[in-house]
Amino acid sequence: MKLKELAEQLGLSQTTVSRALNGYPEVNKATRERVSRAAAQFGYSANVNARRLAIGRVGAIGxxxxxDRSERFGPHTSEFFSGLAERLSQDEMDLLMSPVTNNDEISAYRRLISSKRVDAIIVTGPTLMDERVTMLIEEKFPFVLHGRTNIEAPHAWLDIDNAGAFRQAASHLLDLGHKHIAMIDGLRGHTFSEHRELGYREALQGRGVPVDPRFIVHERFSDEIGFREAQRLLSYSPHPTAIIAGSMMTALGVFRAIRSKGYELGKEVSIIAHDDVFPYLNASNMVPSMTTTRSSIRSAGTRIAEMLVRVLDGEPVEDIHEVWPVELILRQSSGPPVSPGER
Amino acid sequence: MKLKELAEQLGLSQTTVSRALNGYPEVNKATRERVSRAAAQFGYSANVNARRLAIGRVGAIGxxxxxDRSERFGPHTSEFFSGLAERLSQDEMDLLMSPVTNNDEISAYRRLISSKRVDAIIVTGPTLMDERVTMLIEEKFPFVLHGRTNIEAPHAWLDIDNAGAFRQAASHLLDLGHKHIAMIDGLRGHTFSEHRELGYREALQGRGVPVDPRFIVHERFSDEIGFREAQRLLSYSPHPTAIIAGSMMTALGVFRAIRSKGYELGKEVSIIAHDDVFPYLNASNMVPSMTTTRSSIRSAGTRIAEMLVRVLDGEPVEDIHEVWPVELILRQSSGPPVSPGER
DNA sequence: GCACAAATTCAAAGCGCTTTGAACTTTAGT
DNA sequence: ACTAAAGTTCAAAGCGCTTTGAATTTGTGC
Incomplete structure (x- = not known):
C-alpha cells in the first residue's frame, strides 16, 4: 500500500494524509485520527527511500x-552498538556499519561521506590529534566523537574521565601501601591511553613515588598480552605489587600471570582493571572478585546517539560535550601488599 | 554534484551517463571512459536514496x-558483524541494526519488514522450531539463517557441525580414559545447544558410557555461570574429570572453578571449549593452553553475506545451505585423567 | 551509394514521498 | 450580515535516479 492508495481510500489528498501521519499541526484532529486508524488497518508505512529522497536526509548514522583488528572493534563493540541502536531507533535512524578497506581510514571516511549514505558519523578511539576528526571538521560533516582529542576546533564529543579512573585506582593502591605499581593499558597515541597514563603519573607523583618507566606498558588489549606483560613485570626485582589493567581482557591475562608465578591475588599482587561492563564477564564474580574502575559503555552509546540527534538538529556543536566520571568499585583483588613470607 | 549536472558537463544525456556508470553494455567504450573520468574528477557519486527509490531495492540488510541480553548478542557479535560487513560492502549494501523493543521479537521482525528498510534479514540463534523463521517463510521475505532449525520448508541457512564438535570433544576425552564427562552449554531450545548435547550423548553412548543427567548443563554463556556450574559439578562424587564448555566465556569461569577446587587443569580435570575465534582471547595462550573445537564466526559472517546476495539474486533458497565442519585443536587443557594421589 | 541492421544516444515517464502556494471553510469580531 | 483571520485541505512541483521506447548515428553487404 502506498500513500496515494491510502489517500484515495480515505477520500483525502496525499498532502493531508502525509501531514496527518507526520504530525503536522494544520490537520483537523478528527481527520488525523481517521488517517491513523486507516494507516494501522492497512498496515501502511511510508517507503523510506522515497521519504528520505524527498526530505533530503538519509536517516542513517555511519x-x-x-x-586491522584494532582496539576499536573489540568485545565492547557489541555493547556500544546496543546502546547506540536502542536510542537511534527511536528516531527511525539506522546504523550503518562500513568496513575500512586497504587500511586507509581517511579515504574510507571520505568515501562514506561522498556516498551520501549517512547523515552523520560516529568516530571512536581517537588519537590526541586525530586526523579523522580534523578532516570531518574541515568537511563540516556532522559527527560525534567517542573519546577526546586535543583538537581545538569545536566538535561534539563524549568521553569518560580516563585520567581520573587511573588516578583513583593508583591513589587507592598507594593508600593501601603499595610502592611499586604498574599499568598495562592500550596503545600509545590513543587519547584514552595517554590520559590514563597521565592520571597514573599524577597519583604517583602526588605522593612522591617515583615513576618507573618499565612499569608503564602500552599494548593492544588482549588476554594474551596481559599475560605476557604481567609475567615480564613480575620478573623484575623488585616487582610491582599491584597492576592496573586497561581492560577486562588484559586483566584476565594478568590474573593468570600472577597465579602462574605463585602469588596470591589481592595479597602479594593486587590488580585493578577498567571495566566497560559486559553482561558476560562479571568482575564481581571472579575469584577473587575484581576491583574495577567502572563505566558502562552501553550507556555511552545511548548518550552518543542522543548527542548525534542534537547535532543533526542544528544545536551548536561547541555546546555538545560531556565527561563522565568513573566509579572505583572496591573488591577483593586489591588489598594491602603482603610480602610472601607474611601470609 | 548531481547526475544532471554531470551530464550537462559532458554534453550527454542523463540516461547515457547513468548507464555508463552502471556498466550497461549499450554504451560506447570511449564514452564510458570519458564519463568515468569525469565522475572521478568531480567526485560524483549517485544519491543512494534516489537510486534505491528508482531501483526498488533498499540496499540494506537487517x-x-x-x-534481553541473550546469547545472540554476546562478544562474538562484533566478529560476526565484521565478517558480514566486509562482504556486504562489496555490493554497496548496508547493515542495519535494529533493536527489539518490548521483548516482542516477532512483531519487531514484522515491523522491520513492513517499514521496507531492508531487502533481507539475517536471523541468528534459532530454536528448533523457530517462529521467526516460520514467519519469514510465510511472509516470503528473503532471509538467511545463521544456524539451523527442524523446519521443513525450504530456506537458506549456514550452520556449523555442532553435534560433530561435541562428539569429537567427548570422543577425544573418552579416548584419553575419562569416564565422567560433563558439558556446560547454552540455553536449551536453541538448535546449536540441542545439537551439541546430541553429539555429546552419541559419543558417550557409542562407548557404552552412561549419561548422567546432572552432568548436562544448559545455561547462558558467561564466565560467572561457568564458574558456578563447574563448582557444582566438581562437588559431586564422583565428580567429572572433564568438562566441555560451549563458549570461551564459560570456559574462563570453568578454569577458575577447577583451580579454586585445587585441581590441576589438564590433569585432574580436563577442559575443552568451543572457540568462535576472537582476536582478543586466544585459546593457545592460556595457561595451560586450551583444547578447543574451533570455527571462525567471522568467516561465517562473510559467507552468510554471500548467501544473502545469492538469495536476493533469485537463486532458489533450497540450494543455499551449508554445514561447516569444526576442528578439534588439541592443547594442554585436556589430558588423561589423573587421580589426585598420582601426580 | 543505398537499404537495412546494429550500435548509441536521448527525452520523458516514473519511483513514492514531502512541501509550496493557492483555494476553500470555518470562526470571530463588529 | 459582512469581513478579516484562522483553520483545513488540495493540486502540483519537486527530490535525483533508472528505464522505457523512440530517435539518431554508425556499420555492413551488395
Missing part, C-alpha cells in the same frame, strides 16, 4: 569498522 | 538485536 560507523567505520577498522579492519 | 539484523535484529535482542534486548
Amino acid at each position: 560507523i567505520l569498522m577498522p579492519n | 539484523i535484529l538485536m535482542p534486548n
